[in-house]
Amino acid sequence: MKKPSLALTVSILWIFRILAALIMLQTLYFKFSAQPESVHLFTTLGMEPWGRIGIGSLELVASALILYPRTTPYGALLGLGLMAGAIFFHLTKLGIRWDGDYTLFAYAVIAFISCAVLIIAYRNVLLQRIGIIKS
Numbered sequence: 338m339k340k341p342s343l344a345l346t347v348s349i350l351w352i353f354r355i356l357a358a359l360i361m362l363q364t365l366y367f368k369f370s371a372q373p374e375s376v377h378l379f380t381t382l383g384m385e386p387w388g389r390i391g392i393g394s395l396e397l398v399a400s401a402l403i404l405y406p407r408t409t410p411y412g413a414l415l416g417l418g419l420m421a422g423a424i425f426f427h428l429t430k431l432g433i434r435w436d437g438d439y440t441l442f443a444y445a446v447i448a449f450i451s452c453a454v455l456i457i458a459y460r461n462v463l464l465q466r467i468g469i470i471k472s
Contacts, residue, residue: 350458354409357416357451358400360444368393374436382426395419403455410459410466413452420449 367375368389379385384392396419402412423445427433433442456463464470 346458350409350455353451353454353458354403357413357448357455358403360448360451361396361400361416361419364444365393365397368396378431378435378441382430392419392422403452409455410462413455413459414463417449417452417456420445420452424449 364375366372371386371389375389376385379389382388395415399412399415399419402408403416404412424442427435427442427445433439435441461470
């Protein structure tokens with residue numbers, strides 16, 4: 338069986354990068370402009386306003402790191418942690434169906450999977466960085 342070309346692999350990874358970053362970036366307007374939906378969600382979690390602003394800031398950083406090729410694995414780690422938190426709160430406190438639809442939960446799962454794929458693809462970079470694999 339023939340291995341996929343490097344160009345194809347890079348293109349597929351860019352799809353996951355863009356997907357994860359876009360999902361995290363598209364929610365920033367709601368978080369940073371204190372839209373009622375976002376305020377209600379974070380009030381329910383007991384994290385309003387600092388949780389909303391802090392998580393939004395971390396999602397902005399994660400998205401920027403993911404989109405910059407040299408820092409993609411670090412952004413993916415941060416994004417994975419943020420989306421794990423979002424999924425956790427949906428499963429424990431908010432419910433999968435929030436405000437009448439499943440969109441926020443679905444976006445969190447898609448971003449989580451995208452970040453996980455990026456971490457797997459860049460695992461050697463991460464392992465070298467922490468000293469498990471020698472360069």
